[in-house]
Amino acid sequence: MLRCAMCRLAVSRAHDIGETAMRICNQCKAPLEIDVWACTACNWQPHVLAGVHCLAPAMMVDHDGFHEPLFVEYERLEATHFWFVYRRKLILEALQRYFPALRSFMDVGCGTAENLRAIEARFPRARLVGGEASLHALMQGQRKCKAQLLQMDVRAIPYIDAFDVLGAFDVLEHVGGREERNKLNTRLFLSKTS
Numbered sequence: 001m002l003r004c005a006m007c008r009l010a011v012s013r014a015h016d017i018g019e020t021a022m023r024i025c026n027q028c029k030a031p032l033e034i035d036v037w038a039c040t041a042c043n044w045q046p047h048v049l050a051g052v053h054c055l056a057p058a059m060m061v062d063h064d065g066f067h068e069p070l071f072v073e074y075e076r077l078e079a080t081h082f083w084f085v086y087r088r089k090l091i092l093e094a095l096q097r098y099f100p101a102l103r104s105f106m107d108v109g110c111g112t113a114e115n116l117r118a119i120e121a122r123f124p125r126a127r128l129v130g131g132e133a134s135l136h137a138l139m140q141g142q143r144k145c146k147a148q149l150l151q152m153d154v155r156a157i158p159y160i161d162a163f164d165v166l167g168a169f170d171v172l173e174h175v176g177g178r179e180e181r182n183k184l185n186t187r188l189f190l191s192k193t194s
């Protein structure tokens with residue numbers, strides 16, 4: 001029996017692990033059970049830019065790991081460079097081996113969504129979500145896959161127990177100090193640390 005991550009009650013259809021359940025407010029952490037990113041508890045509502053819900057607009061600037069002028073080059077490398085190509089193959093093989101019936105996946109720090117594109121091709125029925133600080137990267141990602149893409153701080157994942165698998169690939173080394181990384185490690189399933 002499925003149970004709500006917040007209140008531990010058995011879930012109903014409206015409270016199921018579908019598209020609308022298990023989201024939490026970015027501001028007060030109250031559960032959001034309606035099909036919009038808006039909190040009735042504290043009235044928080046994210047801006048939507050270029051069709052992307054922006055949960056952490058203060059982070060939409062050049063930041064460690066992504067510099068806007070390099071995006072075109074980065075996108076080309078992500079599609080063709082052996083590091084990204086073989087990393088993607090490993091990710092797909094791991095998902096296929098350990099989660100052959102994958103229903104939902106979130107890529108935390110999804111960049112331009114190249115991994116999500118590959119996961120969508122392998123698991124076309126899975127619900128996919130990507131989170132990334134850079135709106136520019138997400139706008140490129142929108143062209144590649146149908147995943148829901150969120151502009152967000154990867155340290156503030158706005159879901160609880162909503163996915164079969166969370167992935168963070170080459171992300172943790174860009175996140176704060178060891179204490180913050182340890183906090184993330186307790187929540188992330190697949191990750192690569194350097």
Ligand SMILES: [Zn+2]
Nearest residue numbers: 025028039042
């Ligand atoms: Zn709230």
